[in-house]
Amino acid sequence: MSTASRRTLLGHAVAPxxxxxxxxxxxxxxxxxxxxxxxxxxxxxxxxxxxxxSRLVWRRTWNTVPPGTLTNPQVASSAIGRxxxxxxxxxxxxxxxxxGLVAFSPSGALRWTQTWDGEGAGDDRAMDIARDRxxxxxxxxxxxxxxxxxxxxxxxxxxxGQLRWARTLCGTTAGEDRAVSLTVDRDRxxxxxxxxxxxGCGLDWMTAKYxxxxxxxxxxxYDGAAHGDDEAVGLALDARANVYVTGSxxxxxxxxxxxTTRYGSTGGRVWLRRWVNTNLADGDDVPHDIAVRDCGVxxxxxxxxxxxxxxxxxxxxxxxxxxxWHTMAGHAYRADEYTSVGMxxxxxxxxxxxxxxxxxxxxxxxxDYLVVWYTPGGDMPQWMxxxxxxxxxxxxxxxxxxxxxxxxxxxxxxxxxxxxxVGGRDxxxxxxxxxxxxxxxxxxDALTSxxxxxxxxxxxxxxxxxxxRGADLLLLKYRR
Numbered sequence: 001m002s003t004a005s006r007r008t009l010l011g012h013a014v015a016p017x018x019x020x021x022x023x024x025x026x027x028x029x030x031x032x033x034x035x036x037x038x039x040x041x042x043x044x045x046x047x048x049x050x051x052x053x054s055r056l057v058w059r060r061t062w063n064t065v066p067p068g069t070l071t072n073p074q075v076a077s078s079a080i081g082r083x084x085x086x087x088x089x090x091x092x093x094x095x096x097x098x099x100g101l102v103a104f105s106p107s108g109a110l111r112w113t114q115t116w117d118g119e120g121a122g123d124d125r126a127m128d129i130a131r132d133r134x135x136x137x138x139x140x141x142x143x144x145x146x147x148x149x150x151x152x153x154x155x156x157x158x159x160x161g162q163l164r165w166a167r168t169l170c171g172t173t174a175g176e177d178r179a180v181s182l183t184v185d186r187d188r189x190x191x192x193x194x195x196x197x198x199x200g201c202g203l204d205w206m207t208a209k210y211x212x213x214x215x216x217x218x219x220x221x222y223d224g225a226a227h228g229d230d231e232a233v234g235l236a237l238d239a240r241a242n243v244y245v246t247g248s249x250x251x252x253x254x255x256x257x258x259x260t261t262r263y264g265s266t267g268g269r270v271w272l273r274r275w276v277n278t279n280l281a282d283g284d285d286v287p288h289d290i291a292v293r294d295c296g297v298x299x300x301x302x303x304x305x306x307x308x309x310x311x312x313x314x315x316x317x318x319x320x321x322x323x324x325w326h327t328m329a330g331h332a333y334r335a336d337e338y339t340s341v342g343m344x345x346x347x348x349x350x351x352x353x354x355x356x357x358x359x360x361x362x363x364x365x366x367x368d369y370l371v372v373w374y375t376p377g378g379d380m381p382q383w384m385x386x387x388x389x390x391x392x393x394x395x396x397x398x399x400x401x402x403x404x405x406x407x408x409x410x411x412x413x414x415x416x417x418x419x420x421x422v423g424g425r426d427x428x429x430x431x432x433x434x435x436x437x438x439x440x441x442x443x444x445d446a447l448t449s450x451x452x453x454x455x456x457x458x459x460x461x462x463x464x465x466x467x468x469r470g471a472d473l474l475l476l477k478y479r480r
Contacts, residue, residue, distance in 0.1 A: 056477070062110070120146045142178035189241070198223065230259075245262075288301040369417075
């Protein structure tokens, strides 16, 4: 099935051809149940504060003096267990934001900290982080310039914390330019994608490649036919340094479509594919993440039908041919979405996000913490894990997955947040074997604040979870 598609309702899997006929097949979705009713143990979530937790190696929090408010923490790590976290730091005394970078040793000792305030001394925000094989740290985001315009920025720090270079890019007119995703290849070249404002076009995609010394090797823009605000959201490389970018593009019907493109290592476009919502021409269809292996490309996000916003997954071969796509809807007419995705070398996919349900106890719509496994064929989800009031697990009543990591062998790690019956958000982190059996699960709660897991990184023997403890930076180190 080169362009196969399926739609899954919570509790039911429905092929599009069967929708008109009213046919329904039952799919077991309760936590602890696998495909075709196969038994799976529900994850046990323990409190990471406990001194008896053998999985948690250490936890660290950080803030400035006087304290500010940190947002969007992103983590990278080395093979030996050094961890680096970039975040946006809002200073309470001025209300302005800087880019913060914090380095920790394998034992959790604070090695050094850096903050970056651009030449405009205005709002500077971190969006993503990566590390090259020489131990240098790359950060992308946005910076407010002297003229008041927002430009995209890419920063490179050495392993010693010294700034090596900072590069900015802007469009042809004033606007909100920003880089949102970046990665590094084996030769330490840096790739970033985001959006810039161009005259008469609104926002356009921008993708750029820099040398290790910060020289701009090439940059490419993409403007959709409707010349609306087109925004790239994610970037990934394959083993040959081909660049895959996904984002949203405005259509002539008034909605947004999901577009994915591939560039060669020298910047030439190889193909561009647009996923068109045939159900609702002016629907708002938005991707959130992309993953690439030799076996293919997967893009996840959300799409709009007549009554709700649902989860969306699209899989392409690396030559651009679409293999299949799948949508999933919760019980409540509310925004369901995949937020992050990973894929192993065999093409098995793990997607995480949120799924809405109606809580009779709460008398309102709630969002569930959602993890979905797809087979390489992708004709329907192989297994699902939902934490929420519809299917309670250890008192969890609401949640969201923020990041997913999948190894080439199929091991998966998930982080995000869940809320307990007593209220407040807790960091929720889980590890799964390739056969989807739960290896371990942990929740971490500071009791006095909302705590959120945001980003994951793996070293040779540890998993790092970067998140927030209230307004503070939080870093957790677990044994893999």
